[in-house]
Amino acid sequence: MEIISDKCIKKFLETAPLYSWNEFKKPNINRSSLWIEEIDSFCQTCNQVRPFQDMRSRGGLIGTELKALSTGTSYFQFSCASCRGNQHEYLVEQIVTDETIKIQKYGERPRKKLERDPFLQDFFDNDSECYEKAVVCISNGYGIAAFAYMRRIIVSVTKSTSIFFASNA
Ligand SMILES: [Zn+2]
Known part of the structure; x- marks a missing residue:
């Protein structure tokens, strides 16, 4: 089983289908949240894949840093780094045990652009x-x-x- 990292969470947000569970090993370092800085996604304004960044102030995160990640839900919000618009949001449920972290995406906006032939x-x-x-x-x-x-x-x-x-x- 892979140890959870920013890279895993990024890939999970970008590609995991809704309602499917992914299980990871808990890292040795204390991870207070699933928060990551950036993902890559398709921007409908720029009409291409762009980096999307969390542009919310970090102020909201202060104070939670010392807490250990616990079972519950996480909210992610990213905006296109180029046009600063086109917000992408994700809702994730996490189940934390002594050894593992299980995550499920239960919300995603906008709807993922579907591949069509x-x-x-x-x-x-x-x-x-x-x-x-x-x-x-x-x-x-x-x-x-x-x-x-x-x-x-x-x-x-x-x-x-x-x-x-x-x-x-
Ligand atoms: Zn854009």
Whole structure:
């Protein structure tokens, strides 16, 4: 098991799907919070991946530094380092034991930009709504649910193809 570090938390915030748990080993040094300074994310204003930084004053963190990280929730807020806008927020639940730290992302704003294949989108045409739903399911870690939508697309494509062949026979 990996020891939790700023790097782990950064990767977790950037890529982990909602509601899935990640477990880490507790570090030897006292970590008072999950707070990290920076992540990389897509900025809709700059229209590219940019560093996002926590620009809140550190004042709010003073006094909590001596406390050990405990079970509860953490709130993250980052703004694009270039345009200083486009705020990205994350809600994380943490469960801390003597040896491990388990974290789960239970909120993310804005919604993660989903990967879509433009060729497939074109191909699905009438079934694009099912495709959209399938992509959302996959991105949230519900692969089985996505399967139902993919199946619907296959059935619909098969039907229209057989009608095409029948009318051309
Ligand atoms: Zn920006």
